[in-house]
Amino acid sequence: MKTLKEKILNNGESINGGLLKVDNFLNHQIDASLMMEIAKEFVRRYSGKQIDKIITVEASGIAPATMVGYLLDLPVLFAKKSKPGTMGSNMLTAEVFSFTKNSSYTMYINGSYLNSGEKYLFIDDFLANGKAAEGILGLVTQAGAEIVGMGFIIEKGFQNGGKELRDKGIHVESLAIIESLDNGKIVFRE
């Protein structure tokens, strides 16, 4: 996706340890018009699929997922990263290790929003080691529902999450795949 790649090149910052900082338009400040363009592209790539609900993880997944939900007129469910006071007894959890933060967190979803037999499209900002995606896959499967696709704005192609998800037969779509961040230079996969 050309607009996105240009935005990453112009505003992204490759910092040491294989991190890509895109706080300027995605992870802290959001370019809402770009989110709509991104959502349109996801809708195009998953056209023809039956989708019942969009699922994401707070916080950076919410903006693109909400735009996809708006375009498809579908509800958007976001997993929480801190224990909600009011979720009640039907709470599903998954432990997720974040390489970026070098620590684990728990993901919480109210099981009553995951319906057996329904088809879910997962939308998130980044795919790196795929741990958040695996957590979501586990929760959705546990509820007897199905993941019909996983769409990411940016995939770090030099990490193994994308390969692992695709090897499981999941329809993964990443709008920009980073081949390398070596020496502070952002190189896309062609």
Next chain:
Amino acid sequence: MKTLKEKILNNGESINGGLLKVDNFLNHQIDASLMMEIAKEFVRRYSGKQIDKIITVEASGIAPATMVGYLLDLPVLFAKKSKPGTMGSNMLTAEVFSFTKNSSYTMYINGSYLNSGEKYLFIDDFLANGKAAEGILGLVTQAGAEIVGMGFIIEKGFQNGGKELRDKGIHVESLAIIESLDNGKIVFRE
């Protein structure tokens, strides 16, 4: 806002201690089409105001704020509730006490996204005691910028945040004001 009030009556749950649970369309599962309607109403209520940027707090503020940013073609900045690994040295913080969770959290904003002289519209899901709003007001003011309005989807009229913000001369707009949640019954202010 009629659609919103109906949604609250049909899907909201008044639970003990003055809490209103709207996980079905706002705080866990998001009704994206409703978020767009809400954003249009905010845009209408603040029409004629000069606004340079939308500001909100993760996570539930992100969906409505992004829709407002989309409609006005403005960037959306969201304050974080956990310390970001990659924010750098220019980090502004505010301590916020949450009555809902009965604990404090720290709000983080990268100061380089708050520009002196700029005008900010704050959008959030709930106004109760107004502590998050005060935190944002402090950070924006500290950066030499200005809050031109604060728009909330739901205001708990029986708590004091709304009065305190309006007494400071802030243009507060709440799309649904709850008069009372006594005995599990949701009563709106007319």
